[in-house]
Amino acid sequence: MALHALIGAGPATIVEVGGHDGVTGSMSLYFEELGWPCLVVEPIPALAEAIRRRRTCIVVEAAADTTEGQADFLVPEGSETIATLDNENTAHSRIGEHTGAVSRIQVRTRRLDDILHDAGLDRADVVSVDVEGNELNVLNGFSLSRWNPRFLILEDNSFGRDQTVRRHLQHQGYRIMRVTGVNHWYCRADDPALTVLERTRCQAMLLAVRIFGIVTGRGRPSG
Template sequence: MTFISHAQNREDVLLWRALKHVKKGFYVDVGANHPSHDSVTKAFYDRGWSGINIEPLQEHFEELQRVRLRDINLQLAAGNAEGELDLYDSDVRGLATASLEVAEARRAAGGVVRACRVPVRRLDAILTTHAPEHIHFLKVDVEGFETAVLQGMDFTRWRPWVVVIEATKPNSRELELGWEPLLTSANYQFVWFDGLNRYYLAAEHMALSEHFQVPPNVFDEFVPAEQERLRLAFARSENERKVAEDQLHAHQAVQLHLDSVLHSRSWQLTRPLRVMIKALKALKKK
């Protein structure tokens, strides 16, 4: 089965390289967004994995509910306290944030920002309710709200093997690592930076570090989802073309047969009989 990468920065390729030996593993996706577009978990779901998708926006939550039937989909935000918070949505998919600072910067740059009130729970409370004993990877993409998410996590109770966190300021190459001590103090070690995300391994799973030495490459034998969509679209168009050609050939065959009948000797010899039958029918109608 070809590995189709749906993730924006091929995060799923790196994670699959490290975790493909796990059968029916479990993930936690904080800031899940769309179930397939730029999804870090889609490829894993297609291979029998399941997990928890945390997505506060109604539109994306409903999309997840429709297609991620094995997953636990939660319409809420993860933070450092239980209650509610203001979420700032954007006209660009994937840029919703609970950070007022990020929202104000986006508005100042001319972006559309809409505020809505959403429930918030601590991540450790969410896991206590919904997660199994072993979590194979935790992905966090919350546009500047990473610190609050990690503050709500008990890394002594819950030990995701791999933690992937978007580490740059929104729409920027500038690193924002104020949250990193929350991981390193919990015995997680940094192993890879892909230009957008930083990857950390739990100390007890450092054997996996060998898989985080080089970026995704030809030896990972993956196909970008964009390429797969083009292949499927081409295959559909080729199938439609073949059906149209078959219909045209069938029509041409019928026409040739009809022409051969019309020009046959028997058709010519029986013409007077057909004329007479037509005349008799006309007389009966009078």
């Protein structure tokens, strides 16, 4: 696994925000099977319970956001992977592509800082965030200076049109280092993984994704 190669021998603490069923597309499952500590955040009750049945990781049933509270969560029938909080960021999600029924449930919202603290973690080496457009809200509830993750992996469905998350992370000392599909990988500017070759490949991929978005008309711009 490419991420394992970057991390090295480990163990590292892996945090996955937006866990779905804990198996389908899971980034953390591979590391859990190595015996590494993992925490998965998933707001949909049935999916959180599925993770508890299938996995040994810490499972937190909540939506990571900027504040503690309650919020509406939109769940497309048969397409739970694009479920999203019903807030100002919904326009940046893919839920508009869903043609079937969409249910609305109430979920608990929590800051990622509080989730990690209450789980008894003292580190978060790798943090993956797949929350359908709500990535910046997750980051605003997550103190990078406190947890100092080595790698951040965030979904970006804007095809390069929305630079808000990238600018936020650059301000915090992180740089984009790799692009795999819709996932953008970040590390600190001084991390040895951020080689000249990685930067060159990343910039080429970002350009290709941007061109693809323009040609196909895909992507959700900011604002």
